[in-house]
Amino acid sequence: HYSFFPYRPTWPPSKRDLTYAFLPANQLSDTVKAVFAHSFARWSAVTPLSFTESSVYLTADIKIAFFRGDHNDGEPFDGVLGTLAHAFSPPDGRFHLDGAENWVVDDARKSSIPSAVDLESVAVHEIGHLLGLGHSSQEEAIMFPTISSGMKKVELANDDIQGIQFLY
Ligand code: TQI
Ligand code: ZN
Ligand code: ZN
Incomplete structure (x- = not known):
């Protein structure tokens, strides 16, 4: 079963059209950017939310960045x-x-590569957190807190959909 963060935070009703941007210094390829676009699309398909890429990192609602080690948060x-x-x-x-x-x-x-991690699987999961979902106890759910190494899990389960539709 799905869960939420304490106090159940959400994006406010006045913000249904969200923008996202990539940290310019990461210089991501169009292929990588497309993986994020597909990941957002899985959530917009089942909610009233929309996600549009912005080229302005500082003012985007969702700020996507790759960092190594300590990055000051x-x-x-x-x-x-x-x-x-x-x-x-x-x-x-x-x-x-x-x-x-x-x-x-x-x-x-x-x-x-034994340590390969599927980007879309992680992106779909993290977007769930960005939107207000906590972890699910249901193994099929995208929001289940573990994924087998080398696995790809990108389809929202009914549990994820019920959780996000409760919020939005
Ligand atoms: N990152 C954790 C996660 O996103 C961070 C975290 C731990 C967290 N507890 C939390 C975030 C509670 C919000 C609320 O779950 S992770 C997976 C999975 C991670 C793990 O790097 O461990 C995925 C990121 F589910 F596969 F284990 C993405 Cl898909
Ligand atoms: Zn961080
Ligand atoms: Zn998580």
Whole structure:
């Protein structure tokens, strides 16, 4: 079953059209940006929310950045595996990914790197947090707090959909 953050924070009703931007210094490829766009689309498909890429990082609602180690928010990244990414609860919008991971953008199962992490799987999960979902106790859910290494899990489960539709 789905859960929420304490006090159940959400993006306010006046903000249904959210913008997201990538930290310019990361210089992400269009392929990587497309993975995030697809991940957002999974959530906009089941909510009244929309997500539009903005080229202005500082004013975007959702700020996506890859960092390594300590990046001055009190939640340092830890190198390969361990913590992969974190996102803050609404209406914060910070979405950080560990730049030390071996991110794969196609199919993690096809990767020969043992520590490969599927980017879309992590992005869909973190967007759930950005929107106000906590973890789910249901193994099929995107918001279940573990994923088998090398796995790709990107489809919202009914549990995720029920949770997000309660909020929005
Ligand atoms: N990052 C944790 C996560 O996103 C950070 C975290 C721990 C957290 N407890 C939290 C965030 C409570 C919000 C609320 O869950 S992680 C997975 C999964 C991580 C883990 O790097 O461990 C995914 C990131 F579910 F696979 F284990 C993405 Cl998909
Ligand atoms: Zn961070
Ligand atoms: Zn999580």
